[in-house]
Amino acid sequence: MRDYNYLTVFVDRAPTLLNALGEHLFMTIVAVLLGCIVSIPLGIYLTRTKVEWIRSTTFTIANIFQTIPSLAMLGILLPLLGVGLVPAIVALFLYSLMPVLRNTYAGFNSIDQGVIQSAIGMGYSPAQRLLQIELPLAIPYIMSGIRLTTVYIINWATLATLIGAGGLGEPIISGLGVYDKPLIFAAAALSMLLALAADFLLGLLEKAFFKKNYGKKKKQMNTEV
Template structure:
């Protein structure tokens, strides 16, 4: 049983080498572009919301509602608006990456010690300088945690993008389901997991590099 499983897995890897590279790139491209858009929107928005708590409650409530919608339903809703392919998949994944990044940015900015902010103000710093030089650097570990979580979400959910013709490793999984070929299902799932682990590991290096030295936790 185990021997036949490994043989089927090795045959899958050998027989589909070129397609594996292409599908892995599509999965990476779709999810990382959605993540990049999420960072561009959610980080500045989270910083602004940390200064306006009343508005923050409304925005957080809206993004939380969007997060509860099934990912497949959002993909389906994109079809009448943007058609099929990579664009609607990227937009749908972008929506899903927003909440963790936005929430962690807000929490990270709020958790900065008030004494440090007051010290910056007493030194003559403007609000922008305080954010740029004190609050944001100190909030980076929390913000990066949200980004890493969103990255794993995006890579996992990008598998469903196959349903709307966006490609990716989901093609292997759904082809395996349709053709009753377990090696395609297992191979696709394992490749998605490996890709998510690699990206999370790379982002952990970025987090360590971006975090001020005094706040770094050696692992």
């Protein structure tokens, strides 16, 4: 018989909830990092390539991954990778690609070509233009994509428990099995708060990058020109 309620469940079931929260954070961080490692360089490459079919095919594939329902994605990966953490992270990684890829591409395409030409005129090498001019100007867009994909992944990771990967979905499923409403509420509340906290903190980081890099670089280029 349970001797806790909606108010005390966070204390009475703290070990269970903290363990689930840790698993949820781990899956989210790994998936988002992997997504950034792939999507940011790929997005930069797509702004450079002149081959239209490469660009369109890449976006089509990323969009297909984005639109596959979560349960269907897990069902596809289950016979290929089995159960546990690996298929869950692979699924979350595939979901993380499109927002970061799209925003990276948009960020680099939004850069004023006059700024690029000014950098070329001042003798910047391609690597210097990328690292010192283009990337700082595109970072606000990239951060917006990372922010969006992180919130998505936090939500999708709740279903990872269905293939034995743990996370905050585990106490929710366990609570449903024994009709433990306080436990269900606590896990769902933590998942919601985690998404809200990530959105808020990454939003602050996005604004900080915008103020520090975007305004400063444009002012610097205009002054030098």
